[in-house]
Amino acid sequence: ETGVTQTPRHLVMGMTNKKSLKCEQHLGHNAMYWYKQSAKKPLELMFVYNFKEQTENNSVPSRFSPECPNSSHLFLHLHTLQPEDSALYLCASSQALATDTQYFGPGTRLTVL
Amino acid sequence: GENVEQHPSTLSVQEGDSAVIKCTYSDSASNYFPWYKQELGKRPQLIIDIRSNVGEKKDQRIAVTLNKTAKHFSLHITETQPEDSAVYFCAASIQSGGSNYKLTFGKGTLLTVNP
Numbered sequence: 165e166t167g168v169t170q171t172p173r174h175l176v177m178g179m180t181n182k183k184s185l186k187c188e189q190h191l192g193h194n195a196m197y198w199y200k201q202s203a204k205k206p207l208e209l210m211f212v213y214n215f216k217e218q219t220e221n222n223s224v225p226s227r228f229s230p231e232c233p234n235s236s237h238l239f240l241h242l243h244t245l246q247p248e249d250s251a252l253y254l255c256a257s258s259q260a261l262a263t264d265t266q267y268f269g270p271g272t273r274l275t276v277l
Numbered sequence: 278g279e280n281v282e283q284h285p286s287t288l289s290v291q292e293g294d295s296a297v298i299k300c301t302y303s304d305s306a307s308n309y310f311p312w313y314k315q316e317l318g319k320r321p322q323l324i325i326d327i328r329s330n331v332g333e334k335k336d337q338r339i340a341v342t343l344n345k346t347a348k349h350f351s352l353h354i355t356e357t358q359p360e361d362s363a364v365y366f367c368a369a370s371i372q373s374g375g376s377n378y379k380l381t382f383g384k385g386t387l388l389t390v391n392p
Binding site: 205206207208209220254265266267268269270271 | 281283311319320321322323326366368379380381382383384385
C-alpha cells in the first residue's frame, strides 16, 4: 500500500518543541485531508485541501498549522502542543472533494510529553 | 453541525453468522455515506459507500441500506469470517455551496468474529 505515505510513523515531542508531519500521495488526487484519531473518539476531520486551497478548518487550535505546497504533498506543522494532542494523525486523499473514496495513509503516532 | 451516532460500539458474532451495524445522522442535507474498515494497527479502508439517490447497495457479502426519511443507514455483513474482525466506521458527508465540505464519522464498532 504505497498510494499515500506519511512520515514519520512515530513521533515523541515535548510541549515546547516544533515538529512537522508529512504526507505524500502518489495517486494523482486533487483533495487531501488531515484527521485526528484518538483512543475513545471518532475520526475527527481537521483540515481539507482541494487543489492546494484550504477549504475546511474544523475548529482546530492554531497550534496545528497545515501547509499544502502542491496537490501531492500535505504538511501539518506542530508547535506548543498539549499532552491531550497525543493521537494517531491520519492523512487521506481523494480524486474529488467530498463524495469520493478517500485513501488513507498509515498515520503518524504522536506522543506529546 | 452534523452528528453521526453508531451502534453498537462492540459486536461479537460466531463465524458464519450475520452482523449488522447501524448509524443515524442528523443533517438531512447529507448525501454520501461511506463505510470504512480499520484492522488493528492498519489504516482505514473504504469497503462500501452509498449515495442519497440509492436505497441499497450490495458487494458480495457486504450490503448497505439507506433510509433518508428516518436518517439512518446500516451495514450488513453476511457469512462472517474471522478476517472480518476489525473496527468499522460509518460516515456522513455533506457538500454544499461549491467547496464547502463536511465529513463526520461515527465512533466505530469493534466487530469480533469468533471461529
